[in-house]
Amino acid sequence: MPGSIQSIERAAAILELLAAAPVPLRVSEIGSAVQLPRATAHGILRTMLDVGWIEQDRVSGKYLIGEGRFAPGGRQVDPNELRARSMNWADPLAARSGEAVRVAVPEGPAARVIHYVFRPDHSTQKADVGALLPGHASALGKVLLAFRPSAGQALTDQALTPYTSRTLTTRSRLTSELAQVRRQGWAVEQGERQMDLAALAAPLTGLGGLVVGAVGIHGAVDRICDPNGVPRPRLLALVQECSRAIGRELHTPRTQA
């Protein structure tokens, strides 16, 4: 099929139309300009609204081009919004798994913790919100690295700090590990950053399949994994379920009721 994808071509045409327009445009104007039924134009507009390329004036209903997109280093998903959306699902995960929960977003080759839910028991714990987890030595980091080729690019063997004897310290081993993470859709960390700690993590998938963050649990190795070092299926299922739930939430950005 040596043809281009029409939906995208049409979206591009409409986007250029809006970019060239000094004032917001109504759906019918756009439709007649590109010779498309209004319903079709509306569908394309709504999609571009969802992905943030364009904006809609709430009172007039007219559409206008979004601000400062695609600028070099253009903004990813807003961490605050992601935190807000994941809270509803992170709490139940902690309750049902009995472990502490973390949500993280990518920051260079590392993972920035943006949300933390304490383990249900009343032991002393410390929330490390704001902390930077190493990408190669944490479950959350591995997930982000696996689905963000841009980040992994910069990692050299020298940068793979060995935290424990189990830390992956060569680029080739890390690469194959990340390939496995991509295949199976989740990552595990056992004693790679701290000998007595293990963790599980899964990606948070935004619109279009783009991974915008990761969610996971962490705790004592013997609670997270069985004696053979295999993650306990129940915990794994809980993490994946939570990941999918937040993902679904991200797919419905019907903000502003």
Next chain:
Amino acid sequence: MPGSIQSIERAAAILELLAAAPVPLRVSEIGSAVQLPRATAHGILRTMLDVGWIEQDRVSGKYLIGEGRFAPGGRQVDPNELRARSMNWADPLAARSGEAVRVAVPEGPAARVIHYVFRPDHSTQKADVGALLPGHASALGKVLLAFRPSAGQALTDQALTPYTSRTLTTRSRLTSELAQVRRQGWAVEQGERQMDLAALAAPLTGLGGLVVGAVGIHGAVDRICDPNGVPRPRLLALVQECSRAIGRELHTPRTQA
């Protein structure tokens, strides 16, 4: 169908991925990052290549984000490229119609002439390449105005300079005229800018249905139209055929063989 269009969502995801990447990425990397088969990712990438959102390194085959797109007043189609592509079809149009041919691109509410082909007979003529034709009083201008809602927005009744007694000088009459142009796909001008001149014009449709320019013929009123003021069908067909041919040319931007 209260769902978004997936192709566009995926394109957006890939675009953000590329925007966040400091270095060019290969197809397979992109595919695994958004969990898509390579062929699918390739199709989306090719489309975004065609519309100019991304670029491809000719030697490595890697993809990188395009430069300076969507900047306020971002570039339209390059007039030089449009001129080059339309030349092959404008010449035959002049030969077969026996009239002079003009190609124009939008510039504000007016039409900038970027190409001119002399009428085959050897009468004295003057090529007005570079001239600015009024949008409301020329066939080329009406076509551009009809498919560029952004331009018409600024026109007030005061701006509708009356060149002759036949010039459309009220906004309402112009609006209905433009609606008709959109319906039928071509525009006519008879004595509206110069009493003894008539013209026919049709849009040049780029990718996705966006009108990027217009092509048309002009000459003595009695040669362009019949005594009743109706455009001669043969000439009209020739203009439309030429318009479609150039449009097809624009849809195949397989530049650089």
Next chain:
DNA sequence: GCAGTTGTTCGACAATGTCGACAGGCCGCC
């Protein structure tokens, strides 16, 4: 040299987007 990549093309299937028609809301004109 071969084995493992890579980017790209082709074709068939069915999932997807398109488009006509309907409902709800708003403005403006009588």
Next chain:
DNA sequence: GGCGGCCTGTCGACATTGTCGAACAACTGC
């Protein structure tokens, strides 16, 4: 104030469209 036109957004059936597996060729690195 009520009415008519025009607007945006929704729903559903159809078929066009995009997707995805498999095959091809060119390239890289053991």
